[in-house]
Amino acid sequence: MKTRLETDFAGITFKNPLVLASGTCGFGEEYAGIFDVSRLGGICSKGLTLHARPGNSGIRIWETPGGIMNSVGLENPGVRDFISRELPKMKALGPAVIVNLGGHSIDDYLEGAELLDAAEFDILELNISCPNVKAGGMNFGLKAETAREVVKKIRAVTKHRLVVKLSPNAEDMAALARVCEEEGADGISLTNTFLAMAVDITKRRPVFDNTYAGLSGPAIKPIALRMVHQTAKAVSIPVMGMGGISTWQDALEFIMAGARILQIGSASFMKPSVSLDILEGMQSWLEDQGIGGIQEIRGIV
Numbered sequence: 485m486k487t488r489l490e491t492d493f494a495g496i497t498f499k500n501p502l503v504l505a506s507g508t509c510g511f512g513e514e515y516a517g518i519f520d521v522s523r524l525g526g527i528c529s530k531g532l533t534l535h536a537r538p539g540n541s542g543i544r545i546w547e548t549p550g551g552i553m554n555s556v557g558l559e560n561p562g563v564r565d566f567i568s569r570e571l572p573k574m575k576a577l578g579p580a581v582i583v584n585l586g587g588h589s590i591d592d593y594l595e596g597a598e599l600l601d602a603a604e605f606d607i608l609e610l611n612i613s614c615p616n617v618k619a620g621g622m623n624f625g626l627k628a629e630t631a632r633e634v635v636k637k638i639r640a641v642t643k644h645r646l647v648v649k650l651s652p653n654a655e656d657m658a659a660l661a662r663v664c665e666e667e668g669a670d671g672i673s674l675t676n677t678f679l680a681m682a683v684d685i686t687k688r689r690p691v692f693d694n695t696y697a698g699l700s701g702p703a704i705k706p707i708a709l710r711m712v713h714q715t716a717k718a719v720s721i722p723v724m725g726m727g728g729i730s731t732w733q734d735a736l737e738f739i740m741a742g743a744r745i746l747q748i749g750s751a752s753f754m755k756p757s758v759s760l761d762i763l764e765g766m767q768s769w770l771e772d773q774g775i776g777g778i779q780e781i782r783g784i785v
């Protein structure tokens with residue numbers, strides 16, 4: 485018996501639950517010459533901002549045992565350029581298209597979302613883990629009230645299905661997820677990277693020009709899994725789970741913890757086609773177990 489991996493997420497059909505995570509696959513095309521990306525359930529764009537950004541100075545990626553730290557700084561071509569140049573190519577790849585939007589002020593988010601509203605794609609993923617320059621760099625995603633404001637305003641200007649991507653550094657993720665649901669989000673995705681640091685002892689200074697950077701990869705998996713579990717139990721909208729998924733066993737853990745869709749990020753840096761290994765591993769395990777559809781194991785723990 486072939487297990488059905490097809491998954492509905494807020495009315496969008498994903499042919500399987502595997503999606504390339506924001507910031508780790510460009511716009512999908514970068515991997516298209518390496519493996520058959522059309523077999524994936526979805527592709528999430530690099531985080532976009534209203535205007536193009538060159539990204540951060542200095543070291544941007546630093547390996548750590550079991551993970552990587554990044555301080556890319558949302559390098560991207562800006563929303564307008566994305567719509568005219570990247571989106572048509574992304575859509576032609578086949579998988580569902582998720583567009584990730586960041587912002588450094590409410591106005592930036594709003595203008596970006598308004599421009600994207602005229603474009604056709606499947607899901608708008610709102611990255612609220614960005615520093616609010618008007619509030620002294622305080623991250624929008626840390627407190628329920630700032631998250632509420634940005635989600636409410638974006639909801640009012642977008643026709644797209646809206647998924648809010650949470651920061652694991654939030655004060656209370658489950659409470660924050662409930663606020664997003666109250667304000668009309670169609671889904672939640674988590675987690676983004678964990679705030680981390682490395683010191684160059686020879687230079688006697690932080691490795692990153694911004695001192696702190698985001699940790700991802702296997703090192704964060706057990707914590708991300710716990711957060712996905714708590715969040716999936718706290719809301720009735722569907723959850724996209726991510727954080728350190730590198731093997732098909734990891735993927736099944738996230739599904740059993742309540743995630744409907746999975747995003748694969750850092751693991752693709754070790755092996756670009758790892759998502760297909762995960763897909764095949766999941767499929768054969770589920771078939772060995774005699775499971776007819778992936779929903780049979782979703783949220784069972």
Ligand SMILES: Cc1cc2nc3c(=O)[nH]c(=O)nc-3n(C[C@H](O)[C@H](O)[C@H](O)COP(=O)(O)O)c2cc1C
Pocket residue numbers: 505506507508530531532552554556558584611649675676677699700701702704726727728729747748749750751
């Ligand atoms: C190099 C790099 C760049 C990233 N850029 C973004 C981004 O632009 N927007 C975003 O929402 N998340 C971004 N992320 C976070 C990932 O999408 C993902 O949430 C996180 O890395 C956890 O998943 P992983 O452990 O599988 O990588 C980035 C991660 C990495 C490693």
